[in-house]
Amino acid sequence: xxxxxSVRNLSVSFATPRGVARAVDDVSFDLLPGETLALVGExxxxxxxxxxxxxxxxxxxxGRTDPRSRVEYAGTNVLALGGEALRQVRGGQIAMVFQEPTxxxxxxxxxxxxxxETVRAHRETDRAGARERAVGMMRLAGIPEPEERxxxxxHQLSGGLKQRIMIAIALSCEPRILIADEPTxxxxxxxxxxxxxxxxxxxxxxxxxxxxxxxxxxxxxxxxDRVAVMYAGRxxxxxxxxxxxxxxxxxxxxxxxxxAPRVDRPQAALAAIPGSVPSATAWPSGCRFHPRCPHAxxxxxxxxxGLLQAGATRSSRCxxxxxxxxxRPATTAVTGTA
Amino acid sequence: MNRRVRAGLLLLxxxxxxxxxxxxxxxxxPVDQPDVVRLQYAPPSWNHPLGTDxxxxxxxxxxLYGARISLSIxxxxxxxxxxxxxxxxxxxxxxxxxxxxxxxxxxxAGLAIPRIFLLLVIAALWPRFSVTALIxxxxxxxxxxxxxxxxxxxxxxxxxxxxTASRVLGLGSSRIALRHVLPNVVAPILVAATLGVGNMIxxxxxxxxxxxxxxQPTASLGNMIRDGQDALLRxxxxxxxxxxxxxxxxxxFSVLSDGLRQASDPRxx
Numbered sequence: 001x002x003x004x005x006s007v008r009n010l011s012v013s014f015a016t017p018r019g020v021a022r023a024v025d026d027v028s029f030d031l032l033p034g035e036t037l038a039l040v041g042e043x044x045x046x047x048x049x050x051x052x053x054x055x056x057x058x059x060x061x062x063g064r065t066d067p068r069s070r071v072e073y074a075g076t077n078v079l080a081l082g083g084e085a086l087r088q089v090r091g092g093q094i095a096m097v098f099q100e101p102t103x104x105x106x107x108x109x110x111x112x113x114x115x116x117e118t119v120r121a122h123r124e125t126d127r128a129g130a131r132e133r134a135v136g137m138m139r140l141a142g143i144p145e146p147e148e149r150x151x152x153x154x155h156q157l158s159g160g161l162k163q164r165i166m167i168a169i170a171l172s173c174e175p176r177i178l179i180a181d182e183p184t185x186x187x188x189x190x191x192x193x194x195x196x197x198x199x200x201x202x203x204x205x206x207x208x209x210x211x212x213x214x215x216x217x218x219x220x221x222x223x224x225d226r227v228a229v230m231y232a233g234r235x236x237x238x239x240x241x242x243x244x245x246x247x248x249x250x251x252x253x254x255x256x257x258x259x260a261p262r263v264d265r266p267q268a269a270l271a272a273i274p275g276s277v278p279s280a281t282a283w284p285s286g287c288r289f290h291p292r293c294p295h296a297x298x299x300x301x302x303x304x305x306g307l308l309q310a311g312a313t314r315s316s317r318c319x320x321x322x323x324x325x326x327x328r329p330a331t332t333a334v335t336g337t338a
Numbered sequence: 339m340n341r342r343v344r345a346g347l348l349l350l351x352x353x354x355x356x357x358x359x360x361x362x363x364x365x366x367x368p369v370d371q372p373d374v375v376r377l378q379y380a381p382p383s384w385n386h387p388l389g390t391d392x393x394x395x396x397x398x399x400x401x402l403y404g405a406r407i408s409l410s411i412x413x414x415x416x417x418x419x420x421x422x423x424x425x426x427x428x429x430x431x432x433x434x435x436x437x438x439x440x441x442x443x444x445x446x447a448g449l450a451i452p453r454i455f456l457l458l459v460i461a462a463l464w465p466r467f468s469v470t471a472l473i474x475x476x477x478x479x480x481x482x483x484x485x486x487x488x489x490x491x492x493x494x495x496x497x498x499x500x501x502t503a504s505r506v507l508g509l510g511s512s513r514i515a516l517r518h519v520l521p522n523v524v525a526p527i528l529v530a531a532t533l534g535v536g537n538m539i540x541x542x543x544x545x546x547x548x549x550x551x552x553x554q555p556t557a558s559l560g561n562m563i564r565d566g567q568d569a570l571l572r573x574x575x576x577x578x579x580x581x582x583x584x585x586x587x588x589x590x591f592s593v594l595s596d597g598l599r600q601a602s603d604p605r606x607x
Contacts, residue, residue: 055506091508103499108521117517118507169507 003030004209005054005073005094005177011066012046012053014280021280023049025233031177036203036210038220038241040256041230044277047213050230051181054078054211055090073177092122095170099182101162105154111165112138112150115172122173133172141168142198160191164198171202178203181213196223217260221245229253232278232288235307239314249316251293287318295320295328340601346594353587357405366396368403369555379573389575391565401579404557409587411473411552412538418477420484420531424520427488432496432515442489448482454544461550469552472545476538487530491523498522525602529595536591543584559584 012024024046031037039047052058054071056079071078078089098104106114115134119125125133131150138146141164154162163183170178180199184192200223203210214220220227220241227244229237229252237250248254258271275292278284284291290300299319308321320327356363366372366386377394380386388397430441460475461467467475495501496519504514539559545551546560554561559580566577 057502057505087508087510089508090506096503096506098499098503100499104503106500106504106518106522109517117509117513121507121509121513166503169503173508 001032003072004033005031005071005211007031007050007054008070008072009066010050010053010069010071012049012058012069013064013066015062015064016281018279019281022233022283023280024053025283027230027233027235029228029235029238031209031211033176033209034203034207035225036200036212036223038212038214038224038227039230040214040217040220040227042215042256042277044280045230046233046280047215047230048181051096051179051211051213054179055094055096056081056086088122091118091170091175092173093175094177094179095173095175096179096181097163097166097170097183100186101159101166102154102186104166105162107154110151110153111157111162112152115165115169118169119172134168137168137172138165140171140202141165142194143168158191159187160194163187163191163195167195167198167202171206171208174206175208177209177211179211179213182215183212184216184219185214192219199223217245217256229256232283233280234288234317236289236317237315238307239311239316243311243314249310249314249321250289250318251295251320252289253316255292295326297326299323340597342593342597343601344597346590346592346597349586349590350594353405353583353590354409357402357409360399360402360406364396364399364402366399368395368399368557371395379569379576381573382575388579389573391562391573391576392569397562397575397579400557400562401559401583404559404562404580405583405587407469407552407556408539408542408559408584411469411476411542411558412535415473415476415480415542416531416534416538418473419481419534420527422478423481423484424488424527426481427485428492428515428520428523430485431489431492432511432519438489441485445482445485448479449486453479453541457541457545458548458550461545467551467553469556472542472551476541480534480538480541484527484530484534487526488523491526492519495519495522525598529599529602532591532595532598536588536595539584539587539591 007030008028010024010027011022014021014023027046027050029037039050041047049058053065053069058065065079069079073089073093078086081089105111112131112134115137116127116130119130119133135146135150138149143149143161143164149157149161157165183199184195187195196219199210202208212220212224224241226238226240228235229244229250231252237244237248237253239249244253245257248257252273255271255273259273261270273292278288278291286302286304287293287296287300288304290296293300305317305319305321307315307317310316310321371393374394377390378392380390380394382389386396386398388401390396391400426441426445430438456479457475464471501514501518504518542551542558543560543563546558547564549564551560552558562580563577566573566580570577
């Protein structure tokens with residue numbers, strides 16, 4: 001299948017007082033039509049910068065997107081677009097939902113007018129038509145009594161309703177791709193479940209491709225078709241969701257899975273990955289995970305592996321793929337103290 | 339609405355209404371000189387409730403008509419200055435980098451010149467001001483502070499997530515600036531503008547007092563005080579009446595501005 005969105009060699013760096021931070025380094029991935037691809041990783045690994053740079057939203061300076069980076073959508077490189085063409089892609093073709101619905105809505109405008117405004121930015125329609133479309137989108141997003149809610153201000157709505165409004169805004173111009181950056185992190189657990197259900201329902205109904213940015217493995221396991229794991233500005237493992245959760249091939253992914261609580265196993269102390277994420281201004285030599293990796297040997301320190309094919313549909317940035325005998329038995333990860 | 343806003347608005351409503359309804363309140367024309375000999379500096383009486391001036395003109399009429407001129411000049415010039423200041427501040431804050439640097443250095447230069455001297459120089463070069471010219475001069479020399487204020491607010495608002503969100507949704511820059519950023523910086527602009535009107539009344543009065551403002555025989559609060567100072571002991575009503583009007587008006591604007599500031603400050607709500 002031809003990918004809908006094809007990201008190639010995306011590199012984004014930031015000039016900081018402590019040097020150049022290479023937040024995203026040579027990231028490539030494909031998003032197929034109708035699929036949900038999850039981008040997971042811990043805070044500071046470059047997930048959000050990746051998402052923002054897809055729509056040229058990184059402020060430059062201090063940010064800098066490497067000129068070799070390409071974000072191919074429908075045969076054009078989004079990163080080379082500007083002005084009107086870029087405006088049409090944003091919102092019209094690729095839309096985005098943010099983590100915090102409270103700060104993503106303008107406090108002084110009614111929620112309905114914010115939806116209608118987006119509609120009018122992309123379509124030839126009059127005020128009444130935009131309003132009608134906005135109410136329709138609110139209904140689609142599961143907002144009760146959309147006509148009455150149209151004139152509400154953001155502060156009059158709950159967090160869950162506000163996130164529904166954000167989704168309604170994002171989908172109001174029928175984009176083909178939705179980027180959801182931690183769409184449920186700011187919400188209560190019960191509301192999270194509702195929002196996720198809404199997202200997967202809308203995805204099926206509208207045939208959307210979703211790029212889900214998250215650190216919530218439970219959420220990812222539930223709705224993603226494929227998963228790309230990011231660490232230190234790079235994708236370290238990519239696989240279908242089932243494969244990744246059943247047999248992780250990168251030690252970092254293993255660590256992540258062991259660090260997540262599970263209801264299907266007896267309660268035990270959660271494992272932690274030793275050490276902490278290195279600074280983006282000074283990534284370690286060789287494999288960026290080697291200082292924290294239980295299997296690391298001298299090759300890992302000298303030489304960084306590429307994304308090595310580890311099966312028909314998966315790849316892992318780890319030398320263990322080609323030298324599996326180096327894997328140390330029984331050292332899954334250091335067990336944290338309870 | 340808090341108490342100060344209400345008190346300020348009420349007081350201003352009375353002042354503006356009395357200026358607007360001047361012909362209904364006073365039967366005399368502000369420029370009529372009925373009897374320059376016998377009615378010169380006449381003390382308050384039934385016919386002239388606030389007395390008359392050197393030319394036997396009715397002080398009440400002149401104050402009310404003068405207030406019309408002074409309030410119009412102050413309000414219109416503040417409107418002009420706030421509009422220019424907001425546009426410059428919004429442009430500088432939103433565009434950033436080079437545009438911002440150039441505009442703000444210009445503002446620095448503008449702020450560095452003492453306003454009253456700037457006005458005196460302009461007045462000296464342009465001897466007879468029409469009221470329109472006065473409004474233009476006052477308005478165009480007083481927007482520097484506003485633009486600073488607006489720029490600072492815009493800088494903090496433009497990095498809010500909803501501004502990024504509106505960019506993601508494909509809205510154009512001018513639309514984002516005018517519809518998403520501007521409404522969120524209105525509160526401090528409103529406070530500054532309200533205070534600015536009071537200030538502008540004082541500046542206009544000062545200019546007129548110095549003889550560079552509203553030309554005679556048109557009455558303005560400032561040139562009335564100038565008229566009255568020659569007879570401050572003999573006929574104190576000529577200067578005191580417009581003086582009191584100025585004080586009350588400026589006070590009302592200050593109270594209103596303070597109330598607005600308080601109302602827009604979430605910490606005191």
